[in-house]
Amino acid sequence: MFLCLYNFKDFKTSLIFGTAPKRWFARTWVPLKTLRVYADGSMKGDKGAPVVLDFRSSVIRLRQVCKNEPRYVVELPMPKWVIERIKEGGDIKYAMIGLKNNELYLALVAEREVEPYQPSGYRLVVDVNSWRYGIAWGLIHNGQLVSFKQEKPNLNELLTLYYQAVKRGRKHGALMRIGLHHTTQGKRLRRQAKARRGKIYRVTRDKAYFLASKLVRKALKYKALLVIDDMTEESRRELLEEGLPRDVIKLLMSNLRRFVHQLETLAKWYGVPYEFKRLPSTVCPICRHELTQEDGRVMVCPNCGFKAPRDKVPMHWAIKEARDCSVKVRYRA
Incomplete structure (x- = not known):
């Protein structure tokens, strides 16, 4: 199963609930059936489904969920990932609509039957x-x-954005304490702080x-x-x-x-x-003794002398387990 959330952005006011979703909608994701229309004209799914994925026009249409409109009123561009998943043999049998962080999203769920391959030894x-x-x-x-x-x-970029956001947030807070946060300067500072925090989220995502x-x-x-x-x-x-x-x-x-x-x-x-x-990074993979950390996050075993960077210790554990597994397989054979 492959799930992706699609932000409606400018389509929030099109819902039957009016300009703002009702309270229960913020806590509930509503399941929706889908109809898939492919480039050759073939169809899959429920013909009366509220979500129509039209691969001929590369659009997603919503119907019967919008205010004062009997058919389609919301038409979204088809996300690239949907087309890619279909080419890989997947199918989008259903969708869900709901709120995430007070933003309206359409969650499309792609399904595909596949058998895991037999590992080659790697x-x-x-x-x-x-x-x-x-x-x-x-x-x-x-x-x-x-x-x-x-x-x-890039940690330098992230930390720079973070401290810029903090600095602008503090300035906005100072204006708020004297009642000037609704001024042009106050609104600008709030926007700038929010934009930088948003960029941090996008970069890490x-x-x-x-x-x-x-x-x-x-x-x-x-x-x-x-x-x-x-x-x-x-x-x-x-x-x-x-x-x-x-x-x-x-x-x-x-x-x-x-x-x-x-x-x-x-x-x-x-x-x-x-x-x-x-795969522990603080236990010796040779003798299972507790490791001590030196400068530069280098781990050393005071018992057997094992030494490795902390982030490589789990790799040594994985090598040990792979060898142990290989020995067991040969023994059984």
Whole structure:
């Protein structure tokens, strides 16, 4: 299943509820049937469905859900991802309409039946950290780390946007305390602060989507088993221990859940076998002794002398588990 939210933007006032959705609508997503009309004129779905996906004109039409209009009153351009999912053999059998952050969205749900492939012996290990340290991934084969990389957004850009937003927000707050926040200057400061926070969200969201897509494509290329070590909460605790402001921590953690969800969704869609597995970064993969951290986030074992960058320790655990699994398979054979 592949789900994507489509923002109505200028179409909010077209709903039967008038210019503002009723309270229950903010808490409920309404399921809608769909009719799909393809380029060759063939159709699938309910002919009376309120959501019509017309691939001949590359538009989505809504009917019977809008005020004072018997048929189509809202026509949206067809998102590119919908066309791509259809080409890949998917189908959009139903949709949902609802609110997210007080914005109206149409959620289109694409479904596809696919059997996961048999892994070839490669493992693609993904260690989910905060954006400060990046998403670390490694490709493992025959007990060796073939490739390793850490990826993250431009942190300087994100922090610059954050501090600019804070500065403008404080100026707006100062004007509010003396009753001048409705002036031209006050409104401008509020817009500028909101725009910068919005850009932070978009940058991290786009990075999450891009990276999830890149990793699934890499898993497909090598027919690898995708191993996901979701350390989101541990990363949050680590940032708290460093004494960073909570707003900065929120910035560094933004959209990581979205990344994990997108990674899992794409893996299901393309038939990539995956598993969630705890791969510790503070326990020695050789002797299981507690590691100590030195400067530069280098982990050292005081018991056996193992030494590695913190973000590579999970890769050593994955190599160890792959070897143990291989030994068990040979033993059974």
